[in-house]
Structures are given as structure tokens and as C-alpha cells.
Amino acid sequence: MKKIINKPENFVDEVMEGIILAYGDKVKFLNGDKRILLSNYPAKEGKVGIVTGGGSGHLPVFLGYVGQGMLDGCAIGNVFASPSSQKMADMIRACDRGSGVLCLYGNYGGDNMNFDMACEMVEFDGIETRTVRVKDDVASSPKETADKRRGVAGMVYAFKIAGAAAERMMTLDEVAAIAQKTVDNTRSMGVALSACIVPEVGKPTFSINEDEIEIGMGIHGEKGIEVRKMMTADEIAQTLLDRILEDMPLNSGDEVSVMVNGLGGTPLEELLIVYRKVHMMLAEKGISVYMPHIGEFATSMEMAGLSLTILKLDEQLKELLTSPANTPFYTNANKIPLK
Amino acid sequence: MKKIINKPENFVDEVMEGIILAYGDKVKFLNGDKRILLSNYPAKEGKVGIVTGGGSGHLPVFLGYVGQGMLDGCAIGNVFASPSSQKMADMIRACDRGSGVLCLYGNYGGDNMNFDMACEMVEFDGIETRTVRVKDDVASSPKETADKRRGVAGMVYAFKIAGAAAERMMTLDEVAAIAQKTVDNTRSMGVALSACIVPEVGKPTFSINEDEIEIGMGIHGEKGIEVRKMMTADEIAQTLLDRILEDMPLNSGDEVSVMVNGLGGTPLEELLIVYRKVHMMLAEKGISVYMPHIGEFATSMEMAGLSLTILKLDEQLKELLTSPANTPFYTNANKIPLK
Amino acid sequence: MRACDVKEIFSYISEIMANNKDYLIELDQQNGDGDLGISMSAGFSEVASYLKNTDEKDLGKLFMSCSSKFNEAASSTLGTIISLGMMGMARTLKGKEEANISEVVDALEQGIQRIMDKAKSKPGEKTILDALYPAVEALKANSSRGVKEATKAAYEAAAAGSENTRNMKPVHGRAAYYGDKSIGLLDGGSVAGKFIFEGIYRYYSENYKDDSDK
Amino acid sequence: MRACDVKEIFSYISEIMANNKDYLIELDQQNGDGDLGISMSAGFSEVASYLKNTDEKDLGKLFMSCSSKFNEAASSTLGTIISLGMMGMARTLKGKEEANISEVVDALEQGIQRIMDKAKSKPGEKTILDALYPAVEALKANSSRGVKEATKAAYEAAAAGSENTRNMKPVHGRAAYYGDKSIGLLDGGSVAGKFIFEGIYRYYSENYKDDSDK
Numbered sequence A, B: 001m002k003k004i005i006n007k008p009e010n011f012v013d014e015v016m017e018g019i020i021l022a023y024g025d026k027v028k029f030l031n032g033d034k035r036i037l038l039s040n041y042p043a044k045e046g047k048v049g050i051v052t053g054g055g056s057g058h059l060p061v062f063l064g065y066v067g068q069g070m071l072d073g074c075a076i077g078n079v080f081a082s083p084s085s086q087k088m089a090d091m092i093r094a095c096d097r098g099s100g101v102l103c104l105y106g107n108y109g110g111d112n113m114n115f116d117m118a119c120e121m122v123e124f125d126g127i128e129t130r131t132v133r134v135k136d137d138v139a140s141s142p143k144e145t146a147d148k149r150r151g152v153a154g155m156v157y158a159f160k161i162a163g164a165a166a167e168r169m170m171t172l173d174e175v176a177a178i179a180q181k182t183v184d185n186t187r188s189m190g191v192a193l194s195a196c197i198v199p200e201v202g203k204p205t206f207s208i209n210e211d212e213i214e215i216g217m218g219i220h221g222e223k224g225i226e227v228r229k230m231m232t233a234d235e236i237a238q239t240l241l242d243r244i245l246e247d248m249p250l251n252s253g254d255e256v257s258v259m260v261n262g263l264g265g266t267p268l269e270e271l272l273i274v275y276r277k278v279h280m281m282l283a284e285k286g287i288s289v290y291m292p293h294i295g296e297f298a299t300s301m302e303m304a305g306l307s308l309t310i311l312k313l314d315e316q317l318k319e320l321l322t323s324p325a326n327t328p329f330y331t332n333a334n335k336i337p338l339k
Numbered sequence C, D: 001m002r003a004c005d006v007k008e009i010f011s012y013i014s015e016i017m018a019n020n021k022d023y024l025i026e027l028d029q030q031n032g033d034g035d036l037g038i039s040m041s042a043g044f045s046e047v048a049s050y051l052k053n054t055d056e057k058d059l060g061k062l063f064m065s066c067s068s069k070f071n072e073a074a075s076s077t078l079g080t081i082i083s084l085g086m087m088g089m090a091r092t093l094k095g096k097e098e099a100n101i102s103e104v105v106d107a108l109e110q111g112i113q114r115i116m117d118k119a120k121s122k123p124g125e126k127t128i129l130d131a132l133y134p135a136v137e138a139l140k141a142n143s144s145r146g147v148k149e150a151t152k153a154a155y156e157a158a159a160a161g162s163e164n165t166r167n168m169k170p171v172h173g174r175a176a177y178y179g180d181k182s183i184g185l186l187d188g189g190s191v192a193g194k195f196i197f198e199g200i201y202r203y204y205s206e207n208y209k210d211d212s213d214k
């Protein structure tokens, strides 16, 4: 195992300490608890709270989106494991400003059950909650059982757009409805070239042959659903886009945002080469791209590979995507179109 | 070779096409030349131009810093190879607004000779130029021959600060002097855990044993100056910082900016763990950190490893570091301290 | 069963989980993320050490605390499921300082029911339930034969049930992606379920001389 | 030497560089980045194909164009150095449609001088100069023996000079980092220099029957 870490069991805590040392003006722990991160940015009174949670090892997902115009709080667990319901409940309480809290997170067994318990706990205290689960990973279940799909990089769009809705002082139900619309309009598909190593496990979850790639790998380093011979960047772009468009057909004249997300080990150059092909294929179909996101937004530590996310836009989503957001790990300040 | 690319010989061109498809509102080619990128942001009349150049394969270095408040133009060559002097000359001409152009780039043989030729060519046309070479890589030469040192991630600070000086309408000599001061106050040191593969070469430049790391590797995937047994994150942080402070002593009360830069294959989590230790060691010495930069700023494609850069600040440098800059690949919008 | 039995039982289970940490990791890596061994050993060791230091006598309150300790330490999918099961048991045992075997069976049935409700699953879906469910059934069917025999039967049923998951198609979690491809593979969660009943059985067989109904 | 000789010579050199692309990559990888083989084969093939399609007779203008073509195609450190050398030659050959051997020697000396000025280097520093410099000296010393013999001597001197770099400590570029550690290693640039004179020699030896002073 070749990782720049200290004791594997301190991995998550030390990452969190690093974050507070670097960005302690912008984010903070809840009562010193290193697994609950809250925004330190000024927030409007009565604004709906938005929280998320999930396992560690996916930076900037999830806690990287805690800040202004996105999330109010995030509870994190060990690497690839859900945080506890108790921590989630504490976080929800801390993020309620009297207008309720939206729990917006990826559709995973552990997270679902824990957030459900947490919501039960805080509703006891009279805090209203809504739940929207992100289910953008097309590979994770067929269309007929789309409800079982997991959440991957597409959740960043949901965070961004729901965050902007809350910032505009929409109600809890309105914010939840917009988050749900975003989720409904988002599809992702990924490929992995190499696996990743959970620090406490110390060896890769699976190994991929030198001449093969895994289509639809899991964001926790789980094996892909399909092993294919290594392809060119253009073929990868085509394979991913085809699967997405099969699931969510688009028409000429549609406008989308495109995210080409590196999983951790893949260079930016390669993401741009894939973006190039995706853009050209969409353009051929008369589909235009607004505010592309190319970079690392949801990773699996050192895994090599990338995911493609398509968000179908309407005027409302577009406007909310454009409105300002700033966190220590994300900003759209340099993504907003010139002129 | 496991890379998400098409034909290796098209690597650079396709990356550049991807950039223009994604960010064509913010940057543009000079007369369709895919090796010369210019800013498309509005710029003040008579502003001093700042240009750079160098090999491909280091994104966001170099061209990622072309935009507002940083660079006006960048000429790039093949992977890890200098662009030609002709392209540099064309770029310099395009970036001159009558007040002259600063050539600000890393101290490498090919780049030096080509930029020198380019400056000779444009001076023929009456364009004034100044040259500042970035030499922050402590590992690349001993202190006695510090003039031979190469430029690595520290150049991002030079781009940022010189860019802000130009934005404030300082003269060419003033901008060059500030760039030089930044370079003089910057030191970097890196470690590599794995090598990288030049697409057209198809195999790694060197191999590192599973239990070893290379201290002071080259940004082109050159072997390090010293092979060491794998260390913990804290030991790595200490090794790098010690070497930097030996070269540029700091005193209690000093203020610095710290960059922990991933080389391409290393997860953000690990960068934060290293930042944590660096911050703590500096704090122990009474040195405070302003606007840390943690992420990927200068890479060597898929190389695993990181570099540490320390920029010693004074009031002027601090102010210029803080003033706004936006490019498709960089912004300090979310780095500026709250309150 | 009294608080002191619960303490011992969990220390047996915790030891087994720790010894099988790598094995559980491997099983989970077959088509999951490999964290199963980590969360099981962390969760049970946390609960075991909590139990060592508590004077709580009320079995309901004891299991409620175990549930939340377990969830704190191991909030992975399976960790949460086990914690839900403990919560179900806690409700049934509330107010009791001692429970006879049929009351324990009752509590376990409630625990399993709570898992099925919250995790939206049932036996036959290649999960831990395929070990837990037959084990509790066997415990019930053999309860008249005394605690040693009954827990032995439960453990054997759990082991057989776990082995049976090889023939099943996964429905939940990441494993479900692989569908038919995972036929033949053992479900890691069911093995953890088997280990739970192994701990219970070993505690009673090593510490109870006569087959009294404790 | 006339334009038609130059054309042929570069096609010989280009072929040698292409055949040794991998070898040059390997040499550069010893303590550089490995691009040497790529830039040498790209640069010379570009120049060779430019020369095939030009009618330029003026040797000065010809070398000037070669210099900028080479720099466009191969602007790495060594590429730029070779392009600087060509530029130096161009200045000396300007206005001539034919150059005799001593004029060629003159031009080569100017080329080397220009490299030394701009790259701030001299023989003995483990670079291409350690092949080029002795080669030109040998060419000069043997110029009275006719072009075949003279270019043979030059090639042999280049080869010996390149071999000699094994004993030298690098001063320039990335290689300088390694200092004494690189003693024993051959400098890739000097091998490229040897190949240049190998191309020149082979052209004359294969195409010139008599040892006339061309």
C-alpha cells in the first residue's frame, strides 16, 4: 500500500484536522466533533438548511460542498461507511433555522437507514425534515428498478441547485422539489482503470488487468458491472454518453450541463480529451452545453478513471446553477459564462 | 500504458480542443494555432502583458492560468518539451498593449533559449520585454548554484502576484520587480510515489519500488535526487519543510502562503494530511499561514506524489495574492479569508 | 439471560469478529467495498468494552445503549442493520432484568422484524437475514432442550443458512449489481450473522454445566 | 557542398534518428525525461521533408529555414540547441550556393560557437558538444584528405567523443542533479551528435566515388 498517510485508523480524523487548519475561517466542527462539519459563512436568518452525509474517501464529496450557497452541514463516517444516525441528528439540529432541513444524499443502504433514524429523532424535537436521495448512477440498476440506483458525482449538481434555492429563501417543500427535479434530470456513468485502497484494509478491493477497464465501477472501489478491453478516450466518451442518453433521451435544442469527473488518479488532460468528444457528440445532436464542470468533484481516493454526468437544464435549473456558491473546495466563480 | 487518450500524437491537440470547447468564452487560440492560448477576458487598455510557456502535461500549469488577473497568454509545446521560439514571439506580439510584456516562466534549458530568441525577435518590432525565470525547486541544485534551479509549482504564486500587479496598471519594470521578488521568496520541494508516462513514449520514465519514494523528483517524471524508504505523511511533511527552511530560513512572526500540490495521482485526502502537519510545524515556530493552496496546481500527468511550496509574504505580496483572479482552471474567489 | 450473560456473550462475539476481520474483508471485496471486517470488529469491540464498564441491569436499556454504541462505531450498512436489530430487542426486553429462553426468542424475533421493516428485506435475498432468521427459528424449536442444545442448534442453522446464500441472487446493496454473476459466492453479511450465533453458542457451551433454562 | 548534398545528408540523418528513436529515449530516461528520441526523429524528419520540397539554392537561406523548421518541430532543449547551431551555420553560408570543405568547417565552427554562446556551455560538460566539437576539429584536421576520409575521421571523433561522456559529470539540465551518480552513463545528446556525423559520413561514403573536395 503506497499512501501518504500516518496510522490508517487516524486517516479520517487527520484529514478533518487538515481541513480545519486550512479553512477554519470558512467551516467548523460541531462542538469539536471531527465527523460533523458545519458552514461558517454568514447565512440568512430563516433559510432552509441543507445537509448531507456519507462515507469518507470521496473528497470533495461530501463535505467539500459545505459553505455558502450549497450545504449547511455534513456528517461523515469512516472511509466508505455511513456516519451514525446520532451524528446526523446532531447535525440536523445544528442546521435548522426554524424553517426545516433537507437531507440530500446518495442512495446507499447505510446512509438511508441512518438518515431515516436521524429524521425520526429530530422530528421528536419538532424539526421538520425532507429527504431527497440522489440516484444518478445509471450502471447501478436497470431502468425498471431505477429507485435502487446509487448516488455518484451527480449529487454535486443537486447540492449546488438546492443550495441556491435555499439561498433564495424558498420553503422547505420548494427546495425539496427543486432538489428532486435536479435528481430526476441527472444521469451518470463511470469507468475505472484501477482500483483504490481503503487505508484500514491496506490492499485494493479488486484488480484490473493492464489491458482492461471496468464500466460502471462503484464509487467505493467496487468492481464494475462489465469488464471491457481498454478503449480509446473517444470510445469511452461514446460508451458512457450512449448509456446515459438511452436512459434519459435528449432532443435537439436541449441544454445540459456536463460534468467530466476524475476519480482521483486520472490527469486533467485526459478529462479534457473525453470532454472534447462528449461536447462534439452532443453538438451533433443539436444539444448545447452550459457551464461544464471538468475536474475532480467526487473521487474514490487514488482510483484512476472518470465519470460522466449529464444534467438536463430548464430555465430555473440554469439560473440556480449560475447563482454564486463558495466553499473551500468548490466555487462557480470561474465557471459562469463570460458576457 | 493505461491512459484515456486517442492517438498519442494527438494528445496535446485534443486537450487544447477540449479546452476551447469547454471554455471558449474565456480563452482562445491565436489565429487558430492550437499551441498558443490567449485570454478572452476583458483587459484594461495599456496593461502590461504577462506570458508564459513550456511543455504540455502539467495542467493546470501553464495555460490554466491564462485569464483575468493572471496571464495574458501561454505558448505550449509537446509533452514536457518547450514550444518553439516562433510561437513564443507570435504570442508576445499578441499580448503587447503598448506597455511591454513580461515573460515569466520556469527555468528550463529549452524554454530559456527559445524565450530568449523570441524576445530578440519581438524587440526587433519595438516590443519591450522583461524576463523573470522561476527557480523554486530546491532539490534541483544546491544553494551555491541556485541560479540553475528549475521552476515548479511555485510559479503559480508568481503568475498570481505578477498578474495582480499588471492588473493594477504597474509599469513593466515594476511588474518584473514584483515577479522577481515573488520568485526570490518562493521555495518548493517534492516527492514522487510513482512515475508518469509520456503518451508518445508509452512507458514510465523510471520505476519506483513498492516500498520507496523519490525525494526531489523532476516535474517531467525524471528520477528523484534521493531514493528513500516509504515514510509516513508526517515524515514527508517534515522532510520537505526542513529542506525548504534550511534554504530560506523563516522567523517567528513571519507570514507565509503554503501550497500543497498534488502531482496528479495523489488523492486530496493525502494532501490535507500533509498540510495538517506542515501547518502545525509552522505554528510551532510562530509562523502563520495565509491563503493556503491545497489541490492540483502543477502536475505531471498521472504521477503520484506531491510538492510543498512556501511563499514568504510581505504586505505587498499579501495584497496582490488576495486581489481577484479568474481563469477557467484557477480562481482565488473561494480562497480569500472570511471577514 | 441477565446483564452479566449479555456482557460475556458480546465479548465472545467480539473476539470471533476480530479473529475473522480479514476473512470478512475478503468476502465483502468479492462484490462490495471490503469494509465489512472493519465495521464488524469495530462495532462489536466497542459494544463489548461498553458492556464491561456499565452497571446497567435493565436488559432493555442495555440493548438500547448497545444499539447506539454499535451505530456510532460501525454505521456501515450491516452495522446499521445490526444496530436496528438490537433496538428491536431493546423494546421487547424493556423493564426486565432477567429473560428466559422464550423471552429471548421473542426479543430476537422483534429484532429481526425491525430489520426487515427498516431495511426493506426478507430472508432469501442473500443477506445476513439468511443466517439470523433460521437461527432464531431453530432456537425457538429447540428451546425446550435447554440453552446449550438450543444455542447449538441455532448456531448450526445460522451456519447452514449462511452457506445457503451461495445459491441466492443478491437483491440489496452493491452486490445486487452483479445479479447472477454472484451465484456461488458466500454473502459476507450472512457469515457475520453466523459468527454472532457462534459467539452465543460458545458462551453457553463453555460456561454452563447443566442444561438449565437460563 | 551544395543544396542537393544538404538534402541528401539530412535524409540520411533523419533515417538514422528514426531507427534509433527508442535507443535515444532510453538514454534520455537514465536521468532525463525520455523525450530525446521523439524530438530528434521529429525534428530531422521535418527538416528532411522540408528539404525535399524546396528549390532554395542559397545555402545560408536553406540552413536558416532548416533552423526554424527544426525549432518548430522539436523545441526541446536539444532541439533548440541544434536549431541554434543551424542558425550559426546559416549566417556564415549566406549568399553561397556552394561551399568547399573549409567553408563548411567554418560554418560548423560558427554553429558550435553560437550554441556555446546561447546555451552557455562548452565541451567537457557531458553534452552534445562533446561529440560535435571533436568531430569538427577532426574534419578540419583531415580536410586535405578529401571529403570521404575527412567525414570518416569526423564521425569517428564524434563517436569517440560521445563515448567519452561516460567519464564526465553533467553540468546542464536535469542530468546535473545527479552529479557523480551519472558517471559511467552515456549522454544521450552526444549520441545524437554522433548520429549527425554518421549521417554525413554515410552520405559521402556511399555516394562519392572519388575523394574529391566537395
Ligand SMILES: Nc1ncnc2c1ncn2[C@@H]1O[C@H](COP(=O)(O)OP(=O)(O)O)[C@@H](O)[C@H]1O
Binding pocket: A080, A081, A109, A110, C028, C032, C033, C034, C035, C036, C039, C076, C077, C078, C079, C081, C119, C120, C121, C126, C127, C128, C129, C172, C173, C174, C187, C188, C189, C190
Ligand atoms: N437491505 C438489507 N437487508 C439486510 N441485509 C442487508 C441489506 N443490504 C445489505 N445487507 C447485508 O449487508 C452486507 C454488506 O454490509 P456492508 O459491507 O456494511 O455494506 P456497504 O459496505 O455496502 O455499506 C451484505 O453482505 C448483506 O448481508
Ligand SMILES: Nc1ncnc2c1ncn2[C@@H]1O[C@H](COP(=O)(O)OP(=O)(O)O)[C@@H](O)[C@H]1O
Binding pocket: B080, B081, B109, B110, D028, D032, D033, D034, D035, D036, D039, D076, D077, D078, D079, D081, D119, D120, D121, D122, D126, D127, D128, D129, D172, D173, D174, D187, D188, D189, D190
Ligand atoms: N546547455 C547545454 N549545452 C549543450 N547541450 C546541452 C545543454 N543542456 C542540455 N544539453 C544536451 O541536451 C540533451 C538533453 O536534451 P533534451 O532531452 O531535449 O532536454 P530536456 O528534455 O531536458 O528538455 C542532453 O543530453 C545534452 O546533450
Ligand SMILES: [Mg+2]
Binding pocket: A080, A081, A082, A220, C033, C035, C076, C077
Ligand atoms: Mg461500506
Ligand SMILES: [Mg+2]
Binding pocket: B080, B081, B082, B220, D033, D035, D076, D077
Ligand atoms: Mg523534455
Ligand SMILES: [Mg+2]
Binding pocket: C028, C032, C033, C034, C035, C036, C076
Ligand atoms: Mg461493505
Ligand SMILES: [Mg+2]
Binding pocket: D028, D032, D033, D034, D035, D036, D076
Ligand atoms: Mg529530455
